[in-house]
Amino acid sequence: MNRSNPPLLLRVLRQPELFPGLPVSSQDLILRQARRTHLLGRLAAIFQEKGLLEHLRPRVNNHLISAFNLAQEDRRMLTWEVNRVGRALWNTGLKIILLKGGAYVFLDLSMAKGRHVADLDILMEPKDFPLIEARMAEHGWKQANLHPYDQRYYREWMHELPPLRHRIRMTELDIHHTILPRTSRLQPDPRLLFTAAQEVPGNPMLKTLAPTDLVIHAAVHLFHDNDFDKGLRGLLDLDGLLDHWAGDAAFWEQLLPRARLLDLVRPLSYALYFCQTLLESPIPKATMEQIAAEPQAPGRVARGIMKQLVTRIMTPGDPDRLEFSSWLAWSLLYIRSHWLRMPPGMLVSHLTQKGLRRWRFDVRNRRIV
Amino acid sequence: MNIGQLSPKELGHHLQSGGLRWVIGPFVIHLRSHVPDFPEYLHKFYGENQLLMPPWNDIADFHLTLNPPLGLRRYWRPKVHFRLDGNAFFTPFPLDHAPPLFEWGLNMAIAARCNHWLLLHAAVLEKNGVALVLPGTPGAGKSTLCAALALQGFRLLSDEFGLYCPQQKCFLANPRPIGLKNESIDVIRAFNSQAVLGQEYPNTRKGTVSYLQPPALSVHNAHIGATPAWIVFPTFIDNQPTCLEKLPQAESFMRLAANAFNYETMGVIGFECVTDIVQHSLAMQLRFGRLEEAVTLLQDLTQSTRPIPET
Numbered sequence: 001m002n003r004s005n006p007p008l009l010l011r012v013l014r015q016p017e018l019f020p021g022l023p024v025s026s027q028d029l030i031l032r033q034a035r036r037t038h039l040l041g042r043l044a045a046i047f048q049e050k051g052l053l054e055h056l057r058p059r060v061n062n063h064l065i066s067a068f069n070l071a072q073e074d075r076r077m078l079t080w081e082v083n084r085v086g087r088a089l090w091n092t093g094l095k096i097i098l099l100k101g102g103a104y105v106f107l108d109l110s111m112a113k114g115r116h117v118a119d120l121d122i123l124m125e126p127k128d129f130p131l132i133e134a135r136m137a138e139h140g141w142k143q144a145n146l147h148p149y150d151q152r153y154y155r156e157w158m159h160e161l162p163p164l165r166h167r168i169r170m171t172e173l174d175i176h177h178t179i180l181p182r183t184s185r186l187q188p189d190p191r192l193l194f195t196a197a198q199e200v201p202g203n204p205m206l207k208t209l210a211p212t213d214l215v216i217h218a219a220v221h222l223f224h225d226n227d228f229d230k231g232l233r234g235l236l237d238l239d240g241l242l243d244h245w246a247g248d249a250a251f252w253e254q255l256l257p258r259a260r261l262l263d264l265v266r267p268l269s270y271a272l273y274f275c276q277t278l279l280e281s282p283i284p285k286a287t288m289e290q291i292a293a294e295p296q297a298p299g300r301v302a303r304g305i306m307k308q309l310v311t312r313i314m315t316p317g318d319p320d321r322l323e324f325s326s327w328l329a330w331s332l333l334y335i336r337s338h339w340l341r342m343p344p345g346m347l348v349s350h351l352t353q354k355g356l357r358r359w360r361f362d363v364r365n366r367r368i369v
Numbered sequence: 370m371n372i373g374q375l376s377p378k379e380l381g382h383h384l385q386s387g388g389l390r391w392v393i394g395p396f397v398i399h400l401r402s403h404v405p406d407f408p409e410y411l412h413k414f415y416g417e418n419q420l421l422m423p424p425w426n427d428i429a430d431f432h433l434t435l436n437p438p439l440g441l442r443r444y445w446r447p448k449v450h451f452r453l454d455g456n457a458f459f460t461p462f463p464l465d466h467a468p469p470l471f472e473w474g475l476n477m478a479i480a481a482r483c484n485h486w487l488l489l490h491a492a493v494l495e496k497n498g499v500a501l502v503l504p505g506t507p508g509a510g511k512s513t514l515c516a517a518l519a520l521q522g523f524r525l526l527s528d529e530f531g532l533y534c535p536q537q538k539c540f541l542a543n544p545r546p547i548g549l550k551n552e553s554i555d556v557i558r559a560f561n562s563q564a565v566l567g568q569e570y571p572n573t574r575k576g577t578v579s580y581l582q583p584p585a586l587s588v589h590n591a592h593i594g595a596t597p598a599w600i601v602f603p604t605f606i607d608n609q610p611t612c613l614e615k616l617p618q619a620e621s622f623m624r625l626a627a628n629a630f631n632y633e634t635m636g637v638i639g640f641e642c643v644t645d646i647v648q649h650s651l652a653m654q655l656r657f658g659r660l661e662e663a664v665t666l667l668q669d670l671t672q673s674t675r676p677i678p679e680t
Contacts, residue, residue, distance in 0.1 A: 025425065032454055059428055063430070067484075
């Protein structure tokens, strides 16, 4: 299949006004690609903001509204889960730091409208884990029946506890203690994140990361962890965050020094680079120049390779078939994320353990854009 | 043009090249398939449906494929996969069970993507211009009752999905072949000798399944919706006397909300839809042991053009 350049879905995300004038076959393709990249609800919200929904074919409108309603349900779920976690931890004196989707919703960012969410992620201090785990168990959250290897994998090496699931609502809760695995190449100091976290206005129990840290966390999640399955959505999150603070000079002044302090310049540099090239995010020229000159920033070769792979992964092709180049790019990025995740010796042992169990179903049937 | 105006061979040709696009009520289906006998099934059970020809002036709601897997599984115990936008969300079926896989796959696709309407798990039929809704749990006799009523001249809106449109405040027709299971197959054959049933598919996960052709008139009128007038919750209890009794509005509300696939997803709109339906309908509970008795009772019930619901 020929890929238009830039791909249609990206073009419409940048300029939604183009959509109503596109030929019906292009509209069809965009809906399918947006659905596959978990962005159909978001697309609906963008069209709604621009007042475009009324100008669309009823059939196109139906699919957008349907996806938007599903996203609204996700949002209700998320809000309610936050309420329930708050109740479980009531009068412990603990503050709940919302990560990712939870933060975007409680900060009421426009990029959270129509955004699909699967679970709630929170950041808590490890010293409080025994109390938190006890309270969660009292209030109906259970650990999934994990393989002993997975238990150990989470407890010793990861940046989160094994996921909890509520036994009645079946919703998933991930409790993190930092934003990257303990075994990862990059080791930001989580205390910096905790001290800078800001209270959610009108909600004394809730906090979110500081604005710069929200962006850095989203960048780390996308470019240092293995979240390329939802790659384009992750990039759109970053674009939404950057756009939200676009006019805030103090934010831009603090962003790079903050990334240096957290030792996360490299993922941030990828984030800014791809947001600018693929989504034309509003990033000051000075920031782009400064970050390119950083010693930690990727060199020409690394950036060239990443550009090929990431662009391939972020630009969905024919929804009906898996293209070899997508598969290849996805596999290489998957390997890269594991390489960054743990030292080589541990990686070999981990892949041997997981490989046989996982490869058979999960990886082979994984959706690839 | 209708599907039936093409021969199975021509249908097969379309299915194997760019795919076949046709209309089922509010939906446009786009299907590509290499399954050898599937064109015959389409020809027989979707013969009255409108076929779409290029150039397309609208999108398709569902891009589906129904194909045998690649490689050796094509020959050794051959299977068939159903995919929606390239994603398989069913385990494969044996190749000769392609029609039930298609029907259930399409059900799944509709259930996943129609959250702009309230989706009841119900058979819906029209009599005198208004709708009779039969919400069902599996085994309640919903499909059997629906098939019998459709054969008695009720217009079939749907055997599986009550699609309630919040804007138009009516049920949308999406008539498709009615899937009859196990004993129901012979019950319907005995009920009406004119019933056009297809081959039986044994050992599916719902037992033996056979499809009943939807009435041609129902398919031709699938663009016409119907506002709700009667809600009847059927329960089949073998060898028990048949009785029809009124349900209080509050109870019918709760039962209808629980019956919807997407009541919670729809949020406020879901609540308003169920309220609308309940306020404009007479809600009844039907216990039946014999199909003929149930059909007679429902025919009597729907004699009047519109019931006056209790307020």
